[in-house]
Amino acid sequence: MLDASSDPVHFPHMPSAARKLNEQTFIWFGGDMFQPTPEGALWWQAQKTLIVSDLHLEKGSSYARRGQLLPPYDTGATLALVERLAGQFAPDRIISLGDSFHDALSEERLAETDIARIRELTGSCDWFWVEGNHDPEPPAHLGGRGVTTLRVGDCVFRHEPTGARGEISGHLHPVARIGGRGRSVRRKCFVTDGHQMIMPSLGTLTGGLNVLDDAVTSCFAEFPSIFVTGGRNVYLADARTLKSDVSDRGSNSGWRL
Numbered sequence: 001m002l003d004a005s006s007d008p009v010h011f012p013h014m015p016s017a018a019r020k021l022n023e024q025t026f027i028w029f030g031g032d033m034f035q036p037t038p039e040g041a042l043w044w045q046a047q048k049t050l051i052v053s054d055l056h057l058e059k060g061s062s063y064a065r066r067g068q069l070l071p072p073y074d075t076g077a078t079l080a081l082v083e084r085l086a087g088q089f090a091p092d093r094i095i096s097l098g099d100s101f102h103d104a105l106s107e108e109r110l111a112e113t114d115i116a117r118i119r120e121l122t123g124s125c126d127w128f129w130v131e132g133n134h135d136p137e138p139p140a141h142l143g144g145r146g147v148t149t150l151r152v153g154d155c156v157f158r159h160e161p162t163g164a165r166g167e168i169s170g171h172l173h174p175v176a177r178i179g180g181r182g183r184s185v186r187r188k189c190f191v192t193d194g195h196q197m198i199m200p201s202l203g204t205l206t207g208g209l210n211v212l213d214d215a216v217t218s219c220f221a222e223f224p225s226i227f228v229t230g231g232r233n234v235y236l237a238d239a240r241t242l243k244s245d246v247s248d249r250g251s252n253s254g255w256r257l
């Protein structure tokens with residue numbers, strides 16, 4: 001069961017840190033309010049900054065090269081999400097938090113139309129490509145700036161979580177499985193203890209790692225708060241309703257991030 005009340009929600013690590021205001025959930029982090037979006041992006045109003053993570057552009061064509069044919073629409077669909085968010089928030093800065101491209105040759109496989117769309121995005125604001133494990137080399141001809149890490153205000157943006165205070169990272173593609181009444185739903189989610197935050201993947205063809213997996217929980221000293229993406233909003237999950245994926249798959253391990 002998800003908490004969707006209009007009152008401040010219970011948030012064990014940060015009293016009054018998360019609440020629903022005007023039907024929108026906010027997360028208090030690093031001294032500012034952040035707005036998580038149902039798509040899996042994060043809007044930092046105080047810095048006019050939009051953060052997206054793990055786009056994995058050209059993942060479909062990467063699999064196709066190896067003989068596993070997937071519909072080749074993932075890049076266009078993911079870019080459409082970023083374009084919609086950029087239109088909604090009109091950011092001064094966009095941070096793509098690593099694994100923006102699925103592999104080193106993704107840039108070469110991009111369709112001309114998608115290249116133009118990326119250049120339009122990177123030219124519309126101050127765009128940063130944070131290095132990821134899938135894309136350690138920033139794209140050379142698509143605009144924007146490549147960085148290993150990026151510090152803005154009291155926050156540091158890095159692809160892989162290290163536990164540093166004020167760190168916002170991605171990499172783990174966290175998803176929450178919420179159970180109730182004999183059924184469950186599995187949704188992308190934000191994970192935070194107020195000191196660090198792990199963002200979900202925004203890519204439309206990416207899988208995810210259950211937040212109950214040790215790879216996620218070991219990043220935090222205490223069990224973190226889980227903000228789950230829904231159809232039109234983001235909700236603080238009741239930790240008692242979180243389910244593991246182990247019973248379905250035998251193990252949570254083996255997911256390549």
Ligand SMILES: [Fe+2]
Pocket residue numbers: 054056098099134171172173201257
């Ligand atoms: Fe990734």
